[in-house]
Amino acid sequence: MTTRLFGEPVRRREDARLVAGNGRYLDDLGADALAVAFVRSPHAHARITGIDVDDAVDVEGLVAIYTWEDLPEGVREPLPLLIPHPALTHGRTAYCLAKDVVRHVGEPIVMVVAADRYIAEDVCERIHVSYEFLKPVVGLENAVEGPNLVHDDVPGNVGAHMVQEVAHRDGRAARDVIAAAPHTLEFRLDIERSACMPMEGKGVYARWDADDRSLRVYSSTQTSTSVRMAIAAKLGLPLPKVEVIAPDVGGGFGVKIVHPWPEEILVPWAARLLNREVKWTEDRREHFVSSAHERAQVQHVKVGFDDEGRVLGLDVEILHDHGAYTPYGIIVPIITSTQLLGPYKIGSYRVEFFSVYTNTVQVTPYRGAGRPQGVFCMERTMDKIAQYLGKDRTDVRAANFIQPDEFPYDQQMIFQDGRPLIYDSGDYPASLRKLKDLIGWDDFPAMQAEAAAEGRRIGIGVGCYVEGTGVGPYEGGHVQVTSDGRVHVSTGLTSQGQGHETVFAQIAATELGVPIEKVSVVTGDTRRFGYAVGTFASRAAVMSGNAIALACRKVKEKALRIAADALEADPADLEITDGMVHVVGAPSASIPLATVAVLSNPLRYAFDEEAKRATQFATSGSMDRPPVAEGQEPGLEGKDYYSPVRSTFASGMHAAIVETDPDTAEIRILRYAVVHDCGKMINPMLVEGQIHGGVAQGVGGALYEKMAYDEYGQLLNASFMDFLMPYVTEIPRIETDHLETPSPLNPLGIKGAGEAGVIPVSAVIAGAVEDAEKIVIDRMPISPSDLYALRDSSRTS
Ligand code: MCN
Structure with a gap:
């Protein structure tokens, strides 16, 4: 059926307009x-x-x-x-x-x-x-060591200090569990400051x-x-x-x-x-020095584990660089703290962070928002445990996974939205199996040996993550069918390239049984929709998607009622297909949805062709003006809001094969594989596009991008001449496979997908470079010169 579009790889409707230069961006407006x-x-x-x-x-x-x-x-x-x-x-x-x-x-x-x-x-x-x-304060260590202050009234430059603790089920605190564990490791992980670079400032x-x-x-x-x-x-x-x-x-x-x-x-x-x-x-330089940055975190980890590699206790201390201001509060380190647990059952956990001011650009969420840091921390931990025990890195992860029959799984923490951190659904073992098949994990050791025999260094890395998506409190949708049979959808959140015009139209077309060509979508315009939260935290598909579906269902219910009157049928016996309301199994007993829209408004205008036809079809004369029934409103339109009880948790696993040049230390990604689970996919092609874009951004963060501040707080690379972003030539083909474990929390079973691609990339690449070089990689991004220096220091140490 042409109108069952949910789940189909419909091509992005907005692209023809945008690629042809017919977009209307901010600077296209207000020429005078x-x-x-x-x-x-x-x-x-x-x-x-x-x-x-x-x-x-x-x-x-x-x-x-x-x-x-x-x-x-x-x-x-x-x-x-x-x-x-x-x-x-x-x-x-x-x-x-x-x-x-x-x-x-x-x-x-x-x-x-x-x-x-x-x-x-x-x-x-x-x-x-x-x-x-x-005196400027630059660098986390300088900030905490003092004596200079960014704000005179903030002692030690510490804006926030927070501890969350999950005790072992026998009641012991994480630090006690670690002290008594069969094996322990302790290390430090750094992620440098970076920033997103939208094409339009x-x-x-x-x-x-x-x-x-x-x-x-x-x-x-x-x-x-x-x-x-x-x-x-x-x-x-x-x-x-x-x-x-x-x-x-x-x-x-x-x-x-x-x-x-x-x-x-x-x-x-x-x-x-x-x-x-x-x-x-905004010009590009302004974007570098006066908008916002992210990542910027140092993490000290202590972990205790058993002979199988199961994590019994984890203790993480985070030093978070907030820059000069905190407009977004401490959301980034809170997300790191809670999402760090990933797909794992961690025996006991203590996380503590200090959020510190420095004389640098403020830090606010950037795609992934604290999760790349958290996943770097947890996945490097898994790699280190595997190396210590001489086990396969995927086996150690599997030994710690939450199992499919354990959902809903309560991580016993408070999530960023202030609600309990409860995972709704997922199948992590199945994701890992798919990923290993996709990248050929088990065949890799032979490949690596073969490459080594030719003097080549290749390595493989893996990373897993769970991502809370679709945070509340609400989002709304308004749907109107007009007398030409067109469906006008609006929602208050905005779009920045995610393809909302396409996916929201897919949802409306599917729910109302109309061809997608008949559906138009407006986002981010307060004239059309006044109450909304916004597009961030991979929430649009879950929030507005469900709100639009609910609004469509209201409209459909009304349409079937009006059509049932006209067709002298029971609404329960009607369905809508291709814009026609008809009796199930008897397509000839039908009226167009357009006609239903006309009938919904007693004021049927003589200059509306469809109104004229409908009036003849359904009433005795063109002067007929039936009253609006009690409790009803004129028009075929509806509005609804979706407000979730809590977030839904998407997940995914990535693997990469890299090659490092023995002479120049250049790092090349040979293969990159992703298995992703965002519940029911509205549009698999768009989900893949989102993942590809995210991975590309992640590669930037892993290998190229960092904000280079000097000791005076001058950003030395505040232009595209000096801030290195990957070109398409540095991004490998991304092989993608999906798993769909629907969310039981929302009517459409959706989880978010917009940030997924970026989250584990640094962890994956670090693991792969480490495997190729047999050198510990604990700081990202890693450039050829960093790798060169690491080789040098490992030779001398
Ligand atoms: N989707 C889907 N099926 C799902 C989940 C998502 O088809 N089960 C589709 C959506 O309908 C949407 C896209 O995938 O077209 C992303 O959906 P979602 O995960 O809801 O994310 P949002 O739409 O809320 O977008 C926000 C997210 C974030 S937080 C950042 S940052 C980001 C991102 O999206 N910024 C982007 N992707 C971006 N893509 C572009 N081109 N530009 C940005 O600025």
């Missing part, structure tokens, strides 16, 4: 708007002692210069702390424009509005800010309607409804007077969930004040 540029701090830590604009004020085309002093009351306050937590005793957020102290290179100090961006940038160069230099464009006293704001955001709430609150406007629209968004990867960015408040504020259209688009 005034342009904004910012004077940003060149210093990592300094007190502002003066701002001199005398040289700038005469520049032709300059419209306005604003500093913190010029801002109105609400906008003068520090930006909101989005996710407070009791353990975050010293949360700190930035001002829209720096008030007195700058705490990282790139912090905005002065906003310039001018006729165009060239003029705005010229004006910025003529503004002279004077500073009293303060952030951007905001605002228009003030002085007559209506309302704002329309376009933002390249992952969370349009929250940006709207923030603007309304900060500018003192009623919510209905603010519209926020996310146009096409060229990637987000987490950085566009932070809300509001200073620019998202400042640009609308200036538009209202000046009564002019105002726009700011």
Whole structure:
């Protein structure tokens, strides 16, 4: 049947428009708007002692210069702390424009509005800010050792300290279990700071309607409804007077969930004040130094295990670099702490983290959000146990797996959403079997020996993960069938390239029994849908997918009722196929869904062709205006919300074969295999695309990408000339297989997939390089020069 599209590899509907250059991104809008540029701090830590604009004020085309002093009351306050937590005793957020102290290179100090961006940038160069230099805090060890402070009132630079502990079932604490375990290991693992690099940076464009006293704001955001709430609150406007629209968004990867960015408040504020259209688009350097970074973590591990490699006790101490501010609270180290357990039954567990301020760009979630660090920690632990016991690395993992008959499995911890960490479903042994077959795990030792005989070094690595997806609290869907038979779907969360236009249409087409060509989808537009949370944490498919399905079911129920009247049938005997409502088994007894839409509205317009036909079909005359039945509403539309009891847990396993060059230490990925389980797949082709993109980002994190700060807090590689991202030539073909263990928690049985690809890559590559080189790899990313140095030090040690 053409309308059963859930689960089919439907091609992405949005691509033809985007690839042909017909996308409408932020900078495609507001061609006549005034342009904004910012004077940003060149210093990592300094007190502002003066701002001199005398040289700038005469520049032709300059419209306005604003500093913190010029801002109105609400906008003068520090930006909101989005996710407070009791353990975050010293949360700190930035001002829209720096008030007195700058705490990282790139912090905005002065906003310039001018006729165009060239003029705005010229004006910025003529503004002279004077500073009293303060000692910068750079690097985790420096932060905790002191004596310099990022925030005067945060002792030891520690913003948060948290311990979670799961005792052994005999009541012993993890540290006691480890002390008494047959075998113990202790080591340190580092992951360097990195950042996502969406093709399109952030951007905001605002228009003030002085007559209506309302704002329309376009933002390249992952969370349009929250940006709207923030603007309304900060500018003192009623919510209905603010519209926020996310146009096409060229990637987000987490950085566009932070809300509001200073620019998202400042640009609308200036538009209202000046009564002019105002726009700011981030340039690449701004993205490097004034948006957000992630990863940046040091992890000390102690593990106790038995002869089979079963983990009896695990003790992890995490030092998390938060950068200068904590707008997103401590969500990243909390995710690391809880998701680190992966698919394993760990006998007892203690995790402690310190979240520390440094004079660097703030750290907020980036695709995977804390999980790559956690998985690096756990999977390196599994590898080390296997090596210590002389066992196969997959056998050690299998010995620790939660078994398929143990779901729901309670990890006895509190998850990031404040709810119990309970895995809903999965089949980890089956995933591992599939993965081993896919990569040819058991044949590898022979291959490796053969390669060695030719003087080549190859190695294999494996990594497993579990990912909490589809966090609440809610998402909604609205569905309307119009008299031309078209179905209009809207949901409040936004899209950044995930293919929502396709998958949400698949869901609506399947639920309503209409051809997908008849379905249109709108996301991220508060005019169409006002209440939403946003796109992050791999939640859109679960949250909006289910909400849209529920809304469709409401519409279908109404449609069948109306059609049953018209066909003099029982609604229970009707179904909808290809846009026709018909009696099951008797397709000739049918009416089009379009006609049902007309019948749903007593006001049938004479200029609507379908209405004319429907009126003749179903009533005695065109003047007929039946009353709306009690409890009913006119129109064939419905809205519903989906709000889960708790998150659903996707999982996956990756393996890679790498080759390292004996002379140059170049690392090449020869093969990369993924087995992934995101429950019921709406669109397997899109899921694979998501995984491929994620793996590519993971390869970047494993081998190339890091933020190179010097001791003064200057980011030395803040451009694509110096920050190394992999090209397609560095990304191997990714072989993918799936497993579908449906989630019992939501009507469609879906789990999320958007971050999965990136999560275990560093762990997998580290294991593979270690296997090729027989050198311990405990820090990522690893470049050829790092590997070269490691070879040197292992020769001398
Ligand atoms: N999907 C599916 N079946 C499932 C699960 C997902 O067909 N069982 C499809 C979805 O319908 C959707 C895609 O896979 O088209 C991802 O779905 P989901 O896992 O719900 O993730 P989100 O849509 O919520 O996207 C967020 C996620 C995150 S957190 C980051 S970061 C990320 C990512 O998606 N950023 C991206 N993928 C990205 N892809 C692009 N192109 N650009 C980004 O910025």
